Amino acid sequence: MSNTISFEIKNKVAYITLNRPEVFNSFNREMALALQDVLKDVATNDEVRAILLTGNGKAFCAGQDLKEVTDPELNPGFKAILEEHYNPVIQLIRETPKPIVAAVNGVAAGAGANIALACDVVVASQNAAFIQAFSKIGLIPDSAGTFFLPRLIGFQKASALAMLGDKIEAQEAERLGMIYKYFSAETFTEESEKLALKLANMPTKALGLIKEAFNQSMNNNLDEQLSLESKFQIEAASTEDYKEGVTAFVEKRKPEFKGK
Structure with missing residues (x-):
């Protein structure tokens, strides 16, 4: 595996770390393709029931490595950067x-x-801080920024952030609904890992169905979404985890989910 990504599986959680700290984990072609390979692997790995994605060093990720796109020999071109690097990562x-x-x-x-x-x-x-930095160099948000950001925080706020490139601190990002939670610097690692471990021990078949239901809700009308919920609920009710959850509830004990 490329050393631009570090990867380990621990307690059913896959820890994926962007590992170019010397350039604030900015993406080059090697790292983008390596991240795709890891995401493909964990998607089908039965040892993995949840995934934690983070960055090594001071930054999560500074976006595209501009040295790559300004180097005549290394520059893959924007078509390749989007269609071969970022778009597949978002899809995965x-x-x-x-x-x-x-x-x-x-x-x-x-x-x-x-x-x-x-x-x-x-x-x-x-x-941490979040920056739609594209407009500062004459570009538009990519990597599904124009798709997810307005859905997370509303059209007007998203439009302003995309155009102005304002820096949004973690506390403000939580207030806006951009992120779930922020933690103190001292507890961040522990709390993040605790959250991933909690998800890994939940009924992950149902979590996968929740994820797909939310994906499809982006395009469905109400009737279509109600029909999809019925389909997925029947599927969830046929899992071993559902049977375990109900049995544990009746027996007044903690359920032991297996993701089956």
Whole structure:
């Protein structure tokens, strides 16, 4: 595996860490393709029931490595950067039938911010910040920024942040509904891992169905969504985890879910 990504599985959680701290974990082609490979692996790995994505060092991810796009020999071109690097990453995040926690440890800018916001649960250190930095160099938000941001915080606020490129601190991001929670710098790592472990021990078949239901809700009308809920609820009710959950409730004990 490329050393631009560090990866380990512990207690049913896959820990994926962006690992180019010397350039604030900005993406080059190697790291983008390596992240895709890891996401594909964990999606089908039975050892993994939840995923935690974070960054090494002071930043979560500063977006695209501009040295790559300004180097005549290395520059893959924007078509390749979007269609071969970022778009597949976003698609894998949304298609993976397992909960993904983005643990934003520091600045998340450009594509780095939008990759985080595409995850299922986003938490941040109080030292973190989110920046739609694209307009500052004459670009538009990519990596599904124009899709998720207005849905998270509303059209007007998202439009302003995309155009002005304001820096949004973690506390403000939580207030806006951009992220789930922020934690103190001292407790961030522990709380993030605790959250991922909690998800890993939940009925993950149902969590996968919740994720897919939310995905489809982006395009469905009410009748279509009600029909989808019926279909998925019947599917969830046929799982071993549902039977265990009900049995544990009746027996007044803690359930032991297996993700089956």
